[in-house]
Amino acid sequence: MKKYNVAILGATGAVGKEMLKVLEERNFPLNELKLLASKRSAGEKIEFKGNKYVIEEATEKSFENIHVVLCAAENYISEALSPAAVKAGAVVVDNSSAFRLNENVPLVVPEVNYEDVKKHNGIIANPNCSTIIALTALSELNKYSKIKKMVVSTYQAVSGAGVNGIKELEQQIQDANQDKPVEIKTFQYQIAYNVIPQIGNFDDMGYSEEEMKLQNEGRKIFHNPDLKVNCTCVRVPVYRSHSESITIETEKEITPDKAKELLSKAQGVKLVDDLVNKKYPMPLDTTDQDLIYVGRIRKDISSENSLVLWCCGDQVRKGAATNAVQIAEVLVKENLL
Ligand SMILES: NC(=O)c1ccc[n+]([C@@H]2O[C@H](COP(=O)([O-])OP(=O)(O)OC[C@H]3O[C@@H](n4cnc5c(N)ncnc54)[C@H](OP(=O)(O)O)[C@@H]3O)[C@@H](O)[C@H]2O)c1
Numbered sequence: 001m002k003k004y005n006v007a008i009l010g011a012t013g014a015v016g017k018e019m020l021k022v023l024e025e026r027n028f029p030l031n032e033l034k035l036l037a038s039k040r041s042a043g044e045k046i047e048f049k050g051n052k053y054v055i056e057e058a059t060e061k062s063f064e065n066i067h068v069v070l071c072a073a074e075n076y077i078s079e080a081l082s083p084a085a086v087k088a089g090a091v092v093v094d095n096s097s098a099f100r101l102n103e104n105v106p107l108v109v110p111e112v113n114y115e116d117v118k119k120h121n122g123i124i125a126n127p128n129c130s131t132i133i134a135l136t137a138l139s140e141l142n143k144y145s146k147i148k149k150m151v152v153s154t155y156q157a158v159s160g161a162g163v164n165g166i167k168e169l170e171q172q173i174q175d176a177n178q179d180k181p182v183e184i185k186t187f188q189y190q191i192a193y194n195v196i197p198q199i200g201n202f203d204d205m206g207y208s209e210e211e212m213k214l215q216n217e218g219r220k221i222f223h224n225p226d227l228k229v230n231c232t233c234v235r236v237p238v239y240r241s242h243s244e245s246i247t248i249e250t251e252k253e254i255t256p257d258k259a260k261e262l263l264s265k266a267q268g269v270k271l272v273d274d275l276v277n278k279k280y281p282m283p284l285d286t287t288d289q290d291l292i293y294v295g296r297i298r299k300d301i302s303s304e305n306s307l308v309l310w311c312c313g314d315q316v317r318k319g320a321a322t323n324a325v326q327i328a329e330v331l332v333k334e335n336l337l
Helices: 014-025 075-087 110-119 129-144 158-177 209-221 256-264 317-333
Strands: 004-009 030-037 045-048 051-054 068-071 091-094 123-125 147-156 228-235 242-250 269-271 292-299 306-313
Touching: 004 014, 004 075, 004 317, 014 030, 014 045, 014 158, 014 317, 030 051, 068 075, 068 317, 075 091, 091 317, 110 129, 110 209, 110 317, 129 147, 129 209, 129 242, 129 256, 129 269, 129 292, 129 306, 129 317, 147 209, 158 228, 209 228, 256 269, 256 292, 256 306, 306 317
Parallel strands: 004 030, 004 068, 068 091, 091 123, 147 228, 269 292
Antiparallel strands: 045 051, 147 242, 242 306, 292 306
């Protein structure tokens, strides 16, 4: 079997480190591996499959002979380096939001719109983590009856803000427990023992950047430009796995029983819905694995053709690293490298 040279751009971050785990677990056909990060980390070593790899500073010249770049860095870094990687002949799978809405860039959740990978021109975008979790959960329902509208509230883990988010919650819990003043750097307010209804900057209508992603990206992935999404994104003091409360309005009715039947067979989904035995999705249960757990499925008693559900998923894995590696696997399978 052919093997591929892979570079991880942002290999020292929350998503980059997880990509290494996922490449190993899924046995990606890897030839050479290049680990890239900022100047700060250059020279440090990371272990992968028993070998030590030296981190290199990412520059425009880093991508010679690389087949796939898994980009796990901020927008401005991806904007600066992804075009150079494409010029060098690599395909970039980008976790940042820099190219997601560019019409020449497919935006892909393999369980939902696998075929879109084939339209790539060098860059394929990984959707926002909350979008991946919601759309993986909803894909089979959307196929059965088109979703017209979604009302969503998210409960997003601190690791969604990278390694700094994790450190901030750890430190604040320690300091608050000792009655010391807490230091606030990553989030707008103290996140320990709190919830913050702001992720990203607000627009003129009062929606945050994160809240608009679900509509903008959902329309592109579902190929439904009329999809309407009203979303509230909230940061919660959970280390890992985002949770979402979702109400959907569909063209024809989907009963709770039909939804359970569809979700029990849906790719990438685990139905966890047993109220008698208090079984429903929770972030502690979805952490460190790839399935999106869906439960609390019930009829929306305030509206017609409307269904309510609750889902949780590990946003560092399926919401980022695993989805990116899955896209790379599609590129291999479809001979697109
Ligand atoms: N965390 C999540 O749950 C999640 C989910 C979906 C999407 N994403 C997206 O994935 C990307 C990475 O997020 P993250 O959470 O992994 O962030 P992170 O933990 O803060 O890691 C950022 C990575 O970028 C590297 N970096 C910083 N400046 C750089 C530069 N000038 N040149 C090259 N590399 C540089 C860092 O290297 P150093 O260690 O050297 O600074 C680090 O490896 C972001 O676009 C984020 O929006 C994250």
